[in-house]
Amino acid sequence: MLHRLESLESCNYNGMDVAVLERQAARLKWQQQNYVVQNNNLVELCASSMPQFQGLSGSNLGSGQMVQLKRPEVFLGSGDFQEFVNFPVAGAEFGDSEKLDLVPPEAAADYCISRTSSCQMTALNTSVMKEEREDMVLEKMESTTGSGRESFNKRKPEAVADHKGKNKRIKGEGESEVKTKCSTEISRNSSKENSKASEVQKLDYIHVRARRGQATDSHSLAERARREKISMKMKCLQDLVPGCNKITGKAGMLDEIINYVQSLQRQVEFLSMKIAALNSSVENLPMKEFPAYVANFPAAAKLPAMAGLPYFQLNPLQKESVNCMLNESMLPPQTATEGIASASVSISEQSLSSSSMTQLQPFSTWNMDPQCLYNMYNMGFH
Amino acid sequence: MNPSSLKSRFTTRFLRALTKINAHKPISSSSPGPGEIFQRYRRIKVAADKSMAYSVRSRRTWSRATLWRLRTRSPRSRLATHARRSWVKTRSTRAASHGKEKKEDGGTVEAEELRELVPGGEAMDLCNLLDETAHYIKCLTTQLDILDRQECTSREL
Numbered sequence: 001m002l003h004r005l006e007s008l009e010s011c012n013y014n015g016m017d018v019a020v021l022e023r024q025a026a027r028l029k030w031q032q033q034n035y036v037v038q039n040n041n042l043v044e045l046c047a048s049s050m051p052q053f054q055g056l057s058g059s060n061l062g063s064g065q066m067v068q069l070k071r072p073e074v075f076l077g078s079g080d081f082q083e084f085v086n087f088p089v090a091g092a093e094f095g096d097s098e099k100l101d102l103v104p105p106e107a108a109a110d111y112c113i114s115r116t117s118s119c120q121m122t123a124l125n126t127s128v129m130k131e132e133r134e135d136m137v138l139e140k141m142e143s144t145t146g147s148g149r150e151s152f153n154k155r156k157p158e159a160v161a162d163h164k165g166k167n168k169r170i171k172g173e174g175e176s177e178v179k180t181k182c183s184t185e186i187s188r189n190s191s192k193e194n195s196k197a198s199e200v201q202k203l204d205y206i207h208v209r210a211r212r213g214q215a216t217d218s219h220s221l222a223e224r225a226r227r228e229k230i231s232m233k234m235k236c237l238q239d240l241v242p243g244c245n246k247i248t249g250k251a252g253m254l255d256e257i258i259n260y261v262q263s264l265q266r267q268v269e270f271l272s273m274k275i276a277a278l279n280s281s282v283e284n285l286p287m288k289e290f291p292a293y294v295a296n297f298p299a300a301a302k303l304p305a306m307a308g309l310p311y312f313q314l315n316p317l318q319k320e321s322v323n324c325m326l327n328e329s330m331l332p333p334q335t336a337t338e339g340i341a342s343a344s345v346s347i348s349e350q351s352l353s354s355s356s357m358t359q360l361q362p363f364s365t366w367n368m369d370p371q372c373l374y375n376m377y378n379m380g381f382h
Numbered sequence: 383m384n385p386s387s388l389k390s391r392f393t394t395r396f397l398r399a400l401t402k403i404n405a406h407k408p409i410s411s412s413s414p415g416p417g418e419i420f421q422r423y424r425r426i427k428v429a430a431d432k433s434m435a436y437s438v439r440s441r442r443t444w445s446r447a448t449l450w451r452l453r454t455r456s457p458r459s460r461l462a463t464h465a466r467r468s469w470v471k472t473r474s475t476r477a478a479s480h481g482k483e484k485k486e487d488g489g490t491v492e493a494e495e496l497r498e499l500v501p502g503g504e505a506m507d508l509c510n511l512l513d514e515t516a517h518y519i520k521c522l523t524t525q526l527d528i529l530d531r532q533e534c535t536s537r538e539l
Contacts, residue, residue, distance in 0.1 A: 226509065229509055230508060230509055230512065233509065233512040233513060233516070234512065236516055237512060237515065237516055237519075240516055240519050240520065241519070251492060254492035254493065254495075254496060255492060257496065257515060257519075258492060258495050258496055258499060260519065261496070261499045261500065261515065261518070261519060261522070262499060264519065264522040264523065264526065265499070265522070267526055268427070268430060268431075268522065268525055268526060268529065269427060271526065271529040271530060271533055272423055272426040272427040272430055272529060273423045273426075273427075274533050275400075275426055275529065275532055275533050275536060276419055276420075276422040276423035276425075276426050277419055277423075278533065278536045278537055279400075279403075279404060279422065279426075279536055280418065280419050280422060
Protein backbone atom coordinates (compact mmCIF):
# COMPACT_ATOMS: atom_id res chain seq x y z
CA MET A 1 0.00 0.00 0.00
CA LEU A 2 2.77 2.34 0.80
CA HIS A 3 4.60 1.71 -2.41
CA ARG A 4 1.38 2.47 -4.15
CA LEU A 5 1.23 5.67 -2.30
CA GLU A 6 4.72 6.57 -3.16
CA SER A 7 4.12 5.81 -6.76
CA LEU A 8 1.14 8.05 -6.63
CA GLU A 9 3.15 10.76 -5.19
CA SER A 10 5.82 10.39 -7.73
CA CYS A 11 3.65 10.35 -10.77
CA ASN A 12 1.15 12.87 -9.76
CA TYR A 13 3.11 15.31 -7.85
CA ASN A 14 3.75 17.56 -10.69
CA GLY A 15 0.29 17.75 -12.03
CA MET A 16 -1.88 17.68 -9.03
CA ASP A 17 -2.46 19.94 -6.20
CA VAL A 18 -0.81 19.14 -2.96
CA ALA A 19 -4.13 18.94 -1.27
CA VAL A 20 -5.43 16.38 -3.68
CA LEU A 21 -2.40 14.32 -3.05
CA GLU A 22 -2.91 14.39 0.63
CA ARG A 23 -6.48 13.40 0.17
CA GLN A 24 -5.61 10.41 -1.85
CA ALA A 25 -3.07 9.34 0.68
CA ALA A 26 -5.60 9.55 3.42
CA ARG A 27 -8.17 7.73 1.40
CA LEU A 28 -5.92 4.83 0.71
CA LYS A 29 -4.97 4.53 4.28
CA TRP A 30 -8.50 4.73 5.45
CA GLN A 31 -9.60 1.97 3.20
CA GLN A 32 -6.99 -0.35 4.55
CA GLN A 33 -7.70 -0.09 8.20
CA ASN A 34 -6.67 -3.59 8.98
CA TYR A 35 -3.27 -3.03 7.61
CA VAL A 36 -0.76 -2.67 10.37
CA VAL A 37 1.80 -0.22 9.49
CA GLN A 38 5.22 -0.79 10.79
CA ASN A 39 7.16 1.76 12.60
CA ASN A 40 9.69 2.34 9.93
CA ASN A 41 7.10 2.44 7.25
CA LEU A 42 5.39 5.19 8.97
CA VAL A 43 8.56 7.08 9.36
CA GLU A 44 9.14 6.66 5.68
CA LEU A 45 5.73 7.91 4.95
CA CYS A 46 6.05 10.83 7.20
CA ALA A 47 9.34 11.65 5.71
CA SER A 48 7.98 11.44 2.23
CA SER A 49 5.04 13.59 2.99
CA MET A 50 7.00 15.99 5.03
CA PRO A 51 7.87 18.34 2.24
CA GLN A 52 4.23 18.86 1.45
CA PHE A 53 3.37 19.55 4.99
CA GLN A 54 6.21 21.90 5.26
CA GLY A 55 5.09 23.70 2.25
CA LEU A 56 1.67 24.13 3.73
CA SER A 57 2.35 24.96 7.27
CA GLY A 58 5.53 26.77 6.89
CA SER A 59 6.40 25.65 10.32
CA ASN A 60 9.82 24.68 11.28
CA LEU A 61 9.70 20.98 11.66
CA GLY A 62 12.23 19.50 13.92
CA SER A 63 13.68 16.08 13.51
CA GLY A 64 12.05 13.00 14.86
CA GLN A 65 8.79 11.49 14.08
CA MET A 66 7.06 12.80 17.09
CA VAL A 67 7.42 16.27 15.90
CA GLN A 68 5.97 15.28 12.62
CA LEU A 69 3.13 13.61 14.33
CA LYS A 70 2.50 16.65 16.33
CA ARG A 71 2.14 18.69 13.23
CA PRO A 72 -1.62 18.55 13.18
CA GLU A 73 -1.57 20.39 16.43
CA VAL A 74 0.26 23.22 14.85
CA PHE A 75 -2.16 23.02 12.00
CA LEU A 76 -5.18 23.27 14.15
CA GLY A 77 -3.68 25.39 16.79
CA SER A 78 -5.37 23.53 19.54
CA GLY A 79 -3.83 21.83 22.42
CA ASP A 80 -6.73 19.44 22.60
CA PHE A 81 -5.75 17.62 19.55
CA GLN A 82 -3.56 15.28 21.45
CA GLU A 83 -6.48 13.99 23.41
CA PHE A 84 -8.31 13.24 20.29
CA VAL A 85 -5.54 11.32 18.68
CA ASN A 86 -3.76 8.85 20.87
CA PHE A 87 -0.30 9.52 19.75
CA PRO A 88 2.25 7.73 21.80
CA VAL A 89 5.06 9.88 22.95
CA ALA A 90 7.74 7.25 22.60
CA GLY A 91 8.59 5.96 19.26
CA ALA A 92 8.67 2.36 20.33
CA GLU A 93 5.00 2.24 20.94
CA PHE A 94 4.30 3.44 17.57
CA GLY A 95 3.76 0.09 16.03
CA ASP A 96 1.15 -0.83 18.56
CA SER A 97 -0.93 2.16 18.05
CA GLU A 98 -4.30 1.92 16.49
CA LYS A 99 -4.57 2.03 12.81
CA LEU A 100 -6.96 4.79 13.08
CA ASP A 101 -4.40 6.84 14.85
CA LEU A 102 -2.14 6.63 11.93
CA VAL A 103 -4.61 8.16 9.69
CA PRO A 104 -5.47 11.26 11.64
CA PRO A 105 -2.43 13.40 11.16
CA GLU A 106 -2.61 13.39 7.46
CA ALA A 107 -6.29 12.83 7.40
CA ALA A 108 -7.07 15.54 9.84
CA ALA A 109 -4.81 17.97 8.17
CA ASP A 110 -6.22 16.79 4.95
CA TYR A 111 -9.67 17.51 6.22
CA CYS A 112 -8.50 20.90 7.12
CA ILE A 113 -7.34 21.50 3.63
CA SER A 114 -10.22 19.76 2.04
CA ARG A 115 -12.59 22.13 3.70
CA THR A 116 -11.61 24.73 1.24
CA SER A 117 -14.13 25.41 -1.40
CA SER A 118 -11.99 24.26 -4.25
CA CYS A 119 -11.79 20.68 -3.07
CA GLN A 120 -14.07 18.02 -4.35
CA MET A 121 -14.73 15.12 -2.12
CA THR A 122 -15.03 12.10 -4.24
CA ALA A 123 -14.29 9.57 -1.56
CA LEU A 124 -16.43 6.49 -1.40
CA ASN A 125 -17.64 5.71 2.02
CA THR A 126 -15.15 7.91 3.61
CA SER A 127 -17.23 11.02 3.33
CA VAL A 128 -19.44 10.18 6.24
CA MET A 129 -16.59 9.05 8.39
CA LYS A 130 -14.59 12.03 7.40
CA GLU A 131 -17.43 14.26 8.40
CA GLU A 132 -17.60 12.68 11.77
CA ARG A 133 -13.96 13.26 12.22
CA GLU A 134 -14.26 16.73 10.99
CA ASP A 135 -17.10 17.49 13.32
CA MET A 136 -15.09 16.38 16.22
CA VAL A 137 -12.14 18.34 15.02
CA LEU A 138 -14.30 21.37 14.65
CA GLU A 139 -15.53 20.98 18.15
CA LYS A 140 -12.08 20.80 19.48
CA MET A 141 -11.16 23.84 17.55
CA GLU A 142 -14.13 25.85 18.58
CA SER A 143 -14.03 25.23 22.23
CA THR A 144 -16.66 27.70 23.13
CA THR A 145 -19.97 26.63 24.56
CA GLY A 146 -20.91 23.17 25.51
CA SER A 147 -23.09 22.87 22.50
CA GLY A 148 -20.34 21.19 20.59
CA ARG A 149 -21.32 17.68 21.56
CA GLU A 150 -24.97 18.16 21.04
CA SER A 151 -24.44 19.83 17.73
CA PHE A 152 -22.36 16.88 16.70
CA ASN A 153 -25.07 14.49 17.73
CA LYS A 154 -27.62 16.52 15.90
CA ARG A 155 -25.58 16.69 12.81
CA LYS A 156 -25.30 12.96 12.53
CA PRO A 157 -28.77 12.26 11.23
CA GLU A 158 -28.62 15.19 8.88
CA ALA A 159 -27.42 14.41 5.46
CA VAL A 160 -25.37 17.51 5.20
CA ALA A 161 -22.37 16.63 3.22
CA ASP A 162 -21.77 20.19 2.29
CA HIS A 163 -19.10 21.73 4.38
CA LYS A 164 -20.55 25.14 4.13
CA GLY A 165 -23.70 23.97 5.75
CA LYS A 166 -22.11 23.58 9.13
CA ASN A 167 -24.57 24.55 11.79
CA LYS A 168 -23.84 26.50 14.88
CA ARG A 169 -20.44 27.66 13.91
CA ILE A 170 -19.98 30.41 16.37
CA LYS A 171 -16.66 32.05 16.13
CA GLY A 172 -15.35 30.92 12.85
CA GLU A 173 -13.87 34.33 12.34
CA GLY A 174 -12.18 34.30 15.62
CA GLU A 175 -9.87 31.47 14.93
CA SER A 176 -6.92 33.58 14.29
CA GLU A 177 -4.67 31.11 16.00
CA VAL A 178 -4.76 28.82 13.02
CA LYS A 179 -2.30 30.25 10.67
CA THR A 180 -2.29 27.82 7.86
CA LYS A 181 -3.74 28.17 4.43
CA CYS A 182 -6.66 25.95 5.34
CA SER A 183 -7.50 28.06 8.29
CA THR A 184 -7.73 31.18 6.22
CA GLU A 185 -10.00 29.38 3.85
CA ILE A 186 -12.15 28.25 6.72
CA SER A 187 -12.41 31.67 8.20
CA ARG A 188 -13.28 33.15 4.84
CA ASN A 189 -16.03 30.64 4.36
CA SER A 190 -17.39 31.07 7.82
CA SER A 191 -17.35 34.84 7.64
CA LYS A 192 -19.27 34.60 4.41
CA GLU A 193 -21.79 32.42 6.11
CA ASN A 194 -21.96 34.45 9.27
CA SER A 195 -22.57 37.62 7.40
CA LYS A 196 -25.97 36.35 6.40
CA ALA A 197 -28.64 36.67 8.97
CA SER A 198 -29.98 33.48 10.41
CA GLU A 199 -30.85 31.31 7.47
CA VAL A 200 -33.91 29.22 7.77
CA GLN A 201 -34.16 26.52 5.17
CA LYS A 202 -36.95 24.05 5.10
CA LEU A 203 -35.29 20.67 4.98
CA ASP A 204 -36.09 17.90 7.35
CA TYR A 205 -34.78 20.08 10.11
CA ILE A 206 -34.89 23.82 10.34
CA HIS A 207 -31.38 25.08 9.81
CA VAL A 208 -30.74 28.24 11.70
CA ARG A 209 -27.41 29.89 11.99
CA ALA A 210 -26.38 31.44 15.24
CA ARG A 211 -24.96 34.89 15.01
CA ARG A 212 -21.76 35.91 16.63
CA GLY A 213 -21.96 36.29 20.35
CA GLN A 214 -25.36 34.69 20.78
CA ALA A 215 -26.37 31.59 22.66
CA THR A 216 -26.64 28.50 20.61
CA ASP A 217 -28.71 25.99 22.48
CA SER A 218 -31.72 24.73 20.67
CA HIS A 219 -34.23 26.49 22.86
CA SER A 220 -32.89 29.96 22.37
CA LEU A 221 -32.49 29.38 18.66
CA ALA A 222 -36.06 28.30 18.30
CA GLU A 223 -37.16 31.19 20.44
CA ARG A 224 -35.20 33.60 18.33
CA ALA A 225 -36.67 32.23 15.13
CA ARG A 226 -40.14 32.57 16.59
CA ARG A 227 -39.50 36.12 17.68
CA GLU A 228 -38.23 37.08 14.28
CA LYS A 229 -41.30 35.62 12.64
CA ILE A 230 -43.49 37.63 14.96
CA SER A 231 -41.64 40.85 14.30
CA MET A 232 -41.95 40.28 10.57
CA LYS A 233 -45.67 39.91 10.92
CA MET A 234 -45.91 42.99 13.06
CA LYS A 235 -44.22 44.90 10.29
CA CYS A 236 -46.82 43.69 7.80
CA LEU A 237 -49.56 44.74 10.16
CA GLN A 238 -47.96 48.13 10.46
CA ASP A 239 -48.55 48.62 6.77
CA LEU A 240 -52.16 47.64 7.08
CA VAL A 241 -53.07 49.80 10.02
CA PRO A 242 -52.91 53.50 9.25
CA GLY A 243 -50.89 55.75 11.47
CA CYS A 244 -48.64 53.14 12.94
CA ASN A 245 -45.39 54.32 11.51
CA LYS A 246 -44.31 56.26 14.54
CA ILE A 247 -45.14 53.58 17.01
CA THR A 248 -42.40 51.18 17.91
CA GLY A 249 -42.67 48.28 20.27
CA LYS A 250 -44.96 45.36 20.36
CA ALA A 251 -47.32 46.60 23.04
CA GLY A 252 -48.12 49.90 21.38
CA MET A 253 -48.55 48.24 18.05
CA LEU A 254 -50.93 45.68 19.48
CA ASP A 255 -52.91 48.47 21.09
CA GLU A 256 -53.22 50.26 17.80
CA ILE A 257 -54.25 47.10 16.04
CA ILE A 258 -56.88 46.39 18.64
CA ASN A 259 -58.28 49.88 18.32
CA TYR A 260 -58.34 49.67 14.59
CA VAL A 261 -60.13 46.33 14.52
CA GLN A 262 -62.67 47.60 17.01
CA SER A 263 -63.33 50.72 14.99
CA LEU A 264 -63.71 48.69 11.82
CA GLN A 265 -66.25 46.45 13.46
CA ARG A 266 -68.20 49.43 14.77
CA GLN A 267 -68.15 50.98 11.35
CA VAL A 268 -69.59 47.83 9.84
CA GLU A 269 -72.39 47.88 12.35
CA PHE A 270 -73.05 51.52 11.76
CA LEU A 271 -73.13 51.23 8.03
CA SER A 272 -75.42 48.26 8.11
CA MET A 273 -77.72 50.25 10.35
CA LYS A 274 -77.67 53.07 7.87
CA ILE A 275 -78.47 50.75 5.06
CA ALA A 276 -81.32 49.24 7.03
CA ALA A 277 -82.70 52.66 7.79
CA LEU A 278 -82.39 53.87 4.27
CA ASN A 279 -83.80 50.74 2.78
CA SER A 280 -86.81 50.82 4.95
CA SER A 281 -87.64 54.27 3.76
CA VAL A 282 -87.32 53.28 0.14
CA GLU A 283 -89.97 50.69 -0.21
CA ASN A 284 -89.80 49.75 -3.82
CA LEU A 285 -86.21 49.10 -4.54
CA PRO A 286 -85.50 48.04 -8.10
CA MET A 287 -84.38 44.53 -7.36
CA LYS A 288 -83.38 43.60 -10.85
CA GLU A 289 -81.04 46.47 -11.21
CA PHE A 290 -78.74 45.44 -8.40
CA PRO A 291 -76.20 43.74 -10.65
CA ALA A 292 -75.98 46.93 -12.59
CA TYR A 293 -75.11 48.72 -9.39
CA VAL A 294 -72.23 46.37 -8.96
CA ALA A 295 -70.80 47.24 -12.30
CA ASN A 296 -71.40 50.94 -12.06
CA PHE A 297 -70.11 51.79 -8.65
CA PRO A 298 -68.85 55.26 -9.28
CA ALA A 299 -65.52 55.92 -7.72
CA ALA A 300 -66.58 59.40 -6.86
CA ALA A 301 -69.39 58.12 -4.72
CA LYS A 302 -66.99 56.46 -2.41
CA LEU A 303 -66.79 58.73 0.55
CA PRO A 304 -64.91 58.03 3.69
CA ALA A 305 -66.98 56.11 6.14
CA MET A 306 -68.01 58.95 8.37
CA ALA A 307 -68.10 61.68 5.79
CA GLY A 308 -71.80 61.13 5.54
CA LEU A 309 -72.21 62.40 9.02
CA PRO A 310 -72.70 66.06 8.20
CA TYR A 311 -75.33 65.04 5.70
CA PHE A 312 -76.92 62.54 7.90
CA GLN A 313 -80.60 63.35 7.92
CA LEU A 314 -82.71 60.71 9.47
CA ASN A 315 -86.34 61.00 9.94
CA PRO A 316 -87.53 60.52 13.52
CA LEU A 317 -88.34 56.89 13.06
CA GLN A 318 -84.93 56.08 11.80
CA LYS A 319 -83.49 57.92 14.69
CA GLU A 320 -85.43 55.74 16.97
CA SER A 321 -84.05 52.72 15.24
CA VAL A 322 -80.62 54.06 15.95
CA ASN A 323 -81.72 54.17 19.53
CA CYS A 324 -82.54 50.54 19.33
CA MET A 325 -79.08 49.84 18.15
CA LEU A 326 -77.70 51.75 21.06
CA ASN A 327 -80.02 49.94 23.39
CA GLU A 328 -78.55 46.78 22.19
CA SER A 329 -75.21 47.89 23.46
CA MET A 330 -76.72 48.45 26.86
CA LEU A 331 -77.21 52.17 26.82
CA PRO A 332 -79.96 54.10 28.48
CA PRO A 333 -82.41 55.42 25.93
CA GLN A 334 -81.83 58.94 24.84
CA THR A 335 -83.52 61.55 22.81
CA ALA A 336 -83.22 61.23 19.10
CA THR A 337 -80.54 63.76 18.30
CA GLU A 338 -78.48 62.83 21.26
CA GLY A 339 -78.67 59.25 20.09
CA ILE A 340 -77.04 60.03 16.81
CA ALA A 341 -74.45 62.23 18.39
CA SER A 342 -73.53 59.66 20.96
CA ALA A 343 -73.35 57.01 18.29
CA SER A 344 -70.85 58.99 16.34
CA VAL A 345 -69.07 60.28 19.39
CA SER A 346 -68.80 56.81 20.77
CA ILE A 347 -67.01 55.70 17.69
CA SER A 348 -64.61 58.59 17.88
CA GLU A 349 -64.23 58.01 21.57
CA GLN A 350 -63.28 54.45 21.05
CA SER A 351 -60.73 55.33 18.53
CA LEU A 352 -59.30 57.95 20.84
CA SER A 353 -59.10 55.81 23.90
CA SER A 354 -56.41 53.28 24.16
CA SER A 355 -57.96 51.14 26.84
CA SER A 356 -60.45 48.40 26.24
CA MET A 357 -63.90 49.26 25.01
CA THR A 358 -65.58 51.76 27.28
CA GLN A 359 -69.25 52.08 27.97
CA LEU A 360 -70.91 54.81 26.01
CA GLN A 361 -71.71 57.76 28.18
CA PRO A 362 -75.00 59.58 28.06
CA PHE A 363 -74.67 63.19 27.09
CA SER A 364 -76.53 65.65 29.20
CA THR A 365 -75.53 68.80 27.42
CA TRP A 366 -74.29 68.67 23.91
CA ASN A 367 -73.66 71.52 21.59
CA MET A 368 -71.63 69.86 18.95
CA ASP A 369 -72.77 70.01 15.40
CA PRO A 370 -72.18 67.16 13.02
CA GLN A 371 -69.24 68.82 11.35
CA CYS A 372 -67.46 69.07 14.65
CA LEU A 373 -68.11 65.42 15.32
CA TYR A 374 -66.73 64.53 11.97
CA ASN A 375 -63.55 66.43 12.65
CA MET A 376 -63.23 64.78 16.00
CA TYR A 377 -63.65 61.43 14.44
CA ASN A 378 -61.03 62.04 11.84
CA MET A 379 -58.67 63.32 14.46
CA GLY A 380 -59.09 60.27 16.54
CA PHE A 381 -58.82 57.95 13.65
CA HIS A 382 -55.60 59.17 12.15
CA MET B 383 -63.21 44.38 -11.51
CA ASN B 384 -61.48 41.07 -11.17
CA PRO B 385 -64.25 38.44 -11.25
CA SER B 386 -62.66 36.15 -8.75
CA SER B 387 -61.30 38.62 -6.26
CA LEU B 388 -62.46 38.74 -2.71
CA LYS B 389 -64.23 42.00 -3.34
CA SER B 390 -66.36 40.77 -6.19
CA ARG B 391 -67.20 37.53 -4.42
CA PHE B 392 -68.30 39.42 -1.37
CA THR B 393 -70.24 41.97 -3.39
CA THR B 394 -72.30 39.44 -5.28
CA ARG B 395 -73.11 37.49 -2.20
CA PHE B 396 -73.95 40.52 -0.14
CA LEU B 397 -76.20 42.02 -2.77
CA ARG B 398 -77.97 38.75 -3.19
CA ALA B 399 -78.57 38.65 0.54
CA LEU B 400 -79.74 42.24 0.52
CA THR B 401 -82.30 41.61 -2.16
CA LYS B 402 -83.54 38.65 -0.21
CA ILE B 403 -83.90 40.76 2.89
CA ASN B 404 -85.68 43.48 1.05
CA ALA B 405 -88.00 41.04 -0.60
CA HIS B 406 -88.57 39.29 2.67
CA LYS B 407 -89.91 42.19 4.61
CA PRO B 408 -93.58 42.85 4.41
CA ILE B 409 -94.23 45.95 2.45
CA SER B 410 -96.55 47.67 4.79
CA SER B 411 -98.18 50.85 3.83
CA SER B 412 -97.43 52.46 7.12
CA SER B 413 -93.81 53.28 7.85
CA PRO B 414 -92.05 50.49 9.65
CA GLY B 415 -91.48 50.80 13.33
CA PRO B 416 -88.07 51.14 14.90
CA GLY B 417 -88.09 47.56 15.98
CA GLU B 418 -88.47 46.46 12.41
CA ILE B 419 -85.67 48.62 11.29
CA PHE B 420 -83.59 47.22 14.05
CA GLN B 421 -84.41 43.73 12.97
CA ARG B 422 -83.50 44.55 9.47
CA TYR B 423 -80.26 46.03 10.71
CA ARG B 424 -79.46 42.78 12.40
CA ARG B 425 -80.24 40.83 9.30
CA ILE B 426 -78.12 43.06 7.16
CA LYS B 427 -75.23 42.84 9.55
CA VAL B 428 -75.50 39.08 9.65
CA ALA B 429 -75.70 39.03 5.88
CA ALA B 430 -72.57 41.11 5.60
CA ASP B 431 -70.63 38.90 7.99
CA LYS B 432 -71.92 35.75 6.45
CA SER B 433 -71.19 36.74 2.90
CA MET B 434 -67.71 37.81 3.88
CA ALA B 435 -67.07 34.52 5.66
CA TYR B 436 -68.42 32.57 2.74
CA SER B 437 -66.22 34.44 0.34
CA VAL B 438 -63.22 33.32 2.32
CA ARG B 439 -64.58 29.81 2.81
CA SER B 440 -62.63 27.71 5.26
CA ARG B 441 -59.25 28.99 4.33
CA ARG B 442 -58.98 31.08 7.42
CA THR B 443 -59.65 30.30 11.04
CA TRP B 444 -61.67 33.44 11.58
CA SER B 445 -64.00 32.68 8.70
CA ARG B 446 -64.56 29.17 9.96
CA ALA B 447 -65.28 30.52 13.42
CA THR B 448 -67.70 33.12 12.04
CA LEU B 449 -69.56 30.55 10.01
CA TRP B 450 -69.80 28.28 13.00
CA ARG B 451 -71.04 31.08 15.13
CA LEU B 452 -73.69 32.02 12.60
CA ARG B 453 -74.82 28.47 12.19
CA THR B 454 -75.17 27.78 15.86
CA ARG B 455 -76.86 31.02 16.76
CA SER B 456 -80.28 29.47 16.81
CA PRO B 457 -81.53 28.26 20.20
CA ARG B 458 -82.07 24.70 19.11
CA SER B 459 -78.38 24.10 18.72
CA ARG B 460 -77.39 24.85 22.28
CA LEU B 461 -75.53 21.59 22.43
CA ALA B 462 -73.36 22.54 19.54
CA THR B 463 -72.53 25.84 21.17
CA HIS B 464 -71.65 24.12 24.39
CA ALA B 465 -69.49 21.60 22.61
CA ARG B 466 -67.73 24.34 20.74
CA ARG B 467 -67.09 26.33 23.89
CA SER B 468 -65.55 23.37 25.70
CA TRP B 469 -63.39 22.59 22.70
CA VAL B 470 -62.25 26.17 22.50
CA LYS B 471 -61.49 26.19 26.18
CA THR B 472 -59.28 23.11 26.00
CA ARG B 473 -57.45 24.41 22.97
CA SER B 474 -57.00 27.85 24.40
CA THR B 475 -55.60 26.55 27.66
CA ARG B 476 -53.19 24.39 25.76
CA ALA B 477 -52.14 27.19 23.48
CA ALA B 478 -51.94 29.63 26.34
CA SER B 479 -49.80 27.36 28.47
CA HIS B 480 -47.51 26.74 25.55
CA GLY B 481 -47.29 30.32 24.52
CA LYS B 482 -47.12 31.96 27.90
CA GLU B 483 -43.94 30.25 28.97
CA LYS B 484 -41.76 32.75 27.26
CA LYS B 485 -44.03 35.73 26.97
CA GLU B 486 -44.03 38.81 29.08
CA ASP B 487 -47.18 39.88 30.83
CA GLY B 488 -47.82 43.01 28.81
CA GLY B 489 -47.81 41.14 25.56
CA THR B 490 -50.18 38.55 26.83
CA VAL B 491 -52.80 41.03 27.96
CA GLU B 492 -53.06 42.68 24.59
CA ALA B 493 -52.89 39.38 22.83
CA GLU B 494 -55.89 38.29 24.86
CA GLU B 495 -57.78 41.37 23.80
CA LEU B 496 -56.96 40.73 20.19
CA ARG B 497 -58.07 37.15 20.58
CA GLU B 498 -61.44 38.33 21.75
CA LEU B 499 -61.83 40.66 18.83
CA VAL B 500 -60.85 38.35 16.05
CA PRO B 501 -63.36 35.50 15.73
CA GLY B 502 -61.79 32.15 16.35
CA GLY B 503 -58.73 33.67 17.86
CA GLU B 504 -59.07 32.12 21.26
CA ALA B 505 -57.15 29.01 20.45
CA MET B 506 -54.23 30.38 18.52
CA ASP B 507 -50.71 31.29 19.39
CA LEU B 508 -49.46 34.77 18.73
CA CYS B 509 -47.85 33.96 15.43
CA ASN B 510 -50.99 32.64 13.80
CA LEU B 511 -53.08 35.22 15.54
CA LEU B 512 -51.18 37.99 13.80
CA ASP B 513 -51.71 36.30 10.46
CA GLU B 514 -55.39 36.00 11.09
CA THR B 515 -55.60 39.60 12.21
CA ALA B 516 -53.97 40.84 9.04
CA HIS B 517 -56.36 38.91 6.85
CA TYR B 518 -59.30 39.91 8.98
CA ILE B 519 -58.41 43.57 8.72
CA LYS B 520 -58.14 43.29 4.97
CA CYS B 521 -61.55 41.63 4.74
CA LEU B 522 -63.12 44.17 7.07
CA THR B 523 -61.90 47.03 4.95
CA THR B 524 -63.32 45.37 1.87
CA GLN B 525 -66.60 44.87 3.63
CA LEU B 526 -66.70 48.49 4.69
CA ASP B 527 -65.95 49.63 1.20
CA ILE B 528 -68.85 47.72 -0.26
CA LEU B 529 -71.21 48.68 2.52
CA ASP B 530 -70.33 52.28 2.09
CA ARG B 531 -70.97 52.21 -1.61
CA GLN B 532 -74.21 50.41 -1.06
CA GLU B 533 -75.27 53.01 1.42
CA CYS B 534 -74.46 55.82 -0.96
CA THR B 535 -76.37 54.13 -3.71
CA SER B 536 -79.43 53.56 -1.60
CA ARG B 537 -79.24 57.12 -0.38
CA GLU B 538 -79.25 58.49 -3.85
CA LEU B 539 -82.34 56.53 -4.76
